Amino acid sequence: xxxxxxxxxxxxxxxxxxxxxxxxxxxxxxxxxxxxxxxxxxxxxxxxxxxxxxxxxxxxxxxxxxxxxxxxxxxxxxxxxxxxxxxxxxxxxxxxxxxxxxxxxxxxxxxxxxxxxxxxxxxxxxxxxxxxxxxxxxxxxxxxxxxxxxxxxxxxxxxxxxxxxxxxxxxxxxxxxxxxxxxxxxxxxxxxxxxxxxxxxxxxxxxxxxxxxxxxxxxxxxxxxxxxxxxxxxxxxxxxxxxxxxxxxxxxxxxxxxxxxxxxx
Amino acid sequence: xxxxxxxxxxxxxxxxxxxxxxxxxxxxxxxxxxxxxxxxxxxxxxxxxxxxxxxxxxxxxxxxxxxxxxxxxxxxxxxxxxxxxxxxxxxxxxxxxxxxxxxxxxxxxxxxxxxxxxxxxxxxxxxxxxxxxxxxxxxxxxxxxxxxxxxxxxxxxxxxxxxxxxxxxxxxxxxxxxxxxxxxxxxxxxxxxxxxxxxxxxxxxxxxxxxxxxxxxxxxxxxxxxxxxxxxxxxxxxxxxxxxxxxxxxxxx
Numbered sequence: 001x002x003x004x005x006x007x008x009x010x011x012x013x014x015x016x017x018x019x020x021x022x023x024x025x026x027x028x029x030x031x032x033x034x035x036x037x038x039x040x041x042x043x044x045x046x047x048x049x050x051x052x053x054x055x056x057x058x059x060x061x062x063x064x065x066x067x068x069x070x071x072x073x074x075x076x077x078x079x080x081x082x083x084x085x086x087x088x089x090x091x092x093x094x095x096x097x098x099x100x101x102x103x104x105x106x107x108x109x110x111x112x113x114x115x116x117x118x119x120x121x122x123x124x125x126x127x128x129x130x131x132x133x134x135x136x137x138x139x140x141x142x143x144x145x146x147x148x149x150x151x152x153x154x155x156x157x158x159x160x161x162x163x164x165x166x167x168x169x170x171x172x173x174x175x176x177x178x179x180x181x182x183x184x185x186x187x188x189x190x191x192x193x194x195x196x197x198x199x200x201x202x203x204x205x206x207x208x209x210x211x212x213x214x215x216x217x218x219x220x221x222x223x224x225x226x227x228x229x230x231x232x233x234x235x236x237x238x239x240x241x242x243x244x245x246x247x248x249x250x251x252x253x254x255x256x257x258x259x260x261x262x263x264x265x
Numbered sequence: 266x267x268x269x270x271x272x273x274x275x276x277x278x279x280x281x282x283x284x285x286x287x288x289x290x291x292x293x294x295x296x297x298x299x300x301x302x303x304x305x306x307x308x309x310x311x312x313x314x315x316x317x318x319x320x321x322x323x324x325x326x327x328x329x330x331x332x333x334x335x336x337x338x339x340x341x342x343x344x345x346x347x348x349x350x351x352x353x354x355x356x357x358x359x360x361x362x363x364x365x366x367x368x369x370x371x372x373x374x375x376x377x378x379x380x381x382x383x384x385x386x387x388x389x390x391x392x393x394x395x396x397x398x399x400x401x402x403x404x405x406x407x408x409x410x411x412x413x414x415x416x417x418x419x420x421x422x423x424x425x426x427x428x429x430x431x432x433x434x435x436x437x438x439x440x441x442x443x444x445x446x447x448x449x450x451x452x453x454x455x456x457x458x459x460x461x462x463x464x465x466x467x468x469x470x471x472x473x474x475x476x477x478x479x480x481x482x483x484x485x486x487x488x489x490x491x492x493x494x495x496x497x498x499x500x501x502x503x504x505x506x507x508x509x510x511x512x513x514x515x516x517x518x
Contacts, residue, residue: 150369150375153365153369154372161347162372164342165372165425167373207360208360211360212405213362213365214360214361214365217360
């Protein structure tokens with residue numbers, strides 16, 4: 001196929017598949033912990049990193065990973081040790097991060113197309129170097145998710161019983177949110193900060209409609225995510241549409257079909 | 266040697282929340298093989314006491330010993346099977362099959378990347394058979410009836426092969442036939458497998474014949490070492506406002 005003759009398209013597909021896998025698997029645990037908005041929030045924190053990176057002239061993705069991590073740990077710390085509702089914490093970090101990112105960028109006069117590509121994704125401009133970072137870091141994230149799959153699952157099902165069973169719940173919650181922060185920062189290139197939340201949450205929510213067990217639900221979410229990303233990239237290429245937006249539209253279509261197929265009368 | 270070390274021991278446990286006294290100087294011992302019922306009025310602190318025992322909540326003062334060890338140093342949590350109060354009211358949309366839920370009980374015994382071993386599958390199979398939930402194994406937990414779900418939750422607690430089973434009012438929303446079956450099972454676990462059972466309930470009448478000791482919690486603790494003696498329990502009911510005739514009625518059976 002002509003589409004694969006270009007180096008940049010090959011890189012785009014590899015990047016898309018990496019993100020489809022890690023975002024959907026990581027997203028499953030996030031959704032089940034009733035923490036769907038974390039992705040959106042951390043993506044905005046990552047945007048602060050992108051802004052700093054652009055202004056300082058260092059790798060925006062690297063700084064984004066750092067900022068997402070700081071934000072994730074602060075959120076988890078506040079959630080564990082203070083009396084603030086989880087969703088309020090997320091709202092505070094979401095808007096706070098966005099405000100900070102806008103300030104940094106405008107103070108440096110760097111409101112330009114480059115920032116735009118981080119907001120909405122720019123999968124066609126993924127470099128070889130970025131692909132290596134995504135591949136290696138993504139592999140570590142996936143390995144940790146699969147390695148502690150049963151612990152994350154047990155904690156999502158019943159945090160207190162998991163604790164009484166001897167699981168280090170606080171540690172695993174920090175670990176999960178750390179992995180999620182990394183996944184989000186890595187995904188920015190593909191779907192952008194404004195859209196990554198969709199890729200983490202919607203595949204799992206669609207899979208949940210089929211009322212299967214946990215293992216089956218994760219597999220379904222993974223398939224949906226892959227289908228959406230791959231078909232989104234084809235559509236993006238042939239119709240000349242922005243990749244991030246079309247990928248999200250594809251996953252939305254899958255969600256709506258799943259809803260209709262499984263509606264209870 | 267370990268036989269005489271209490272499974273649970275509290276020394277002068279007190280809990281104050283915002284100047285309000287929830288628990289006051291509670292000292293108790295529960296020994297291996299005991300069948301203990303913890304009763305008391307709603308808001309009297311019985312669930313709180315259990316949560317403190319399990320380390321889910323911290324007491325203002327006092328000390329908790331688990332199997333003779335200070336709670337902070339205790340690591341053998343797999344010896345304790347816990348069925349929480351909301352066990353029958355879990356999120357019905359959670360994607361978990363019965364088998365997946367019972368298998369959770371084996372998680373503390375597996376390691377990083379630890380796949381299910383054949384020993385895990387064997388134990389889970391036997392427990393599901395015993396709890397009569399084997400034929401439900403591929404069903405989603407949310408589609409079960411209250412009684413079925415209760416048995417699944419207990420199966421999960423038993424899957425870690427505990428020495429103690431703690432059940433916090435697990436009967437909410439469970440029909441009478443299932444309850445009867447459930448009490449039979451607890452008796453069997455206690456009598457035949459010498460499992461220590463701690464049962465939090467407001468419905469002591471049904472199990473009065475089974476239980477060895479009765480703890481009544483209403484801010485302070487009252488221990489009734491022979492619950493079949495109507496006098497002590499009537500006295501207790503006078504002290505704590507419990508419904509005594511439940512206990513006495515049962516005595517005539």
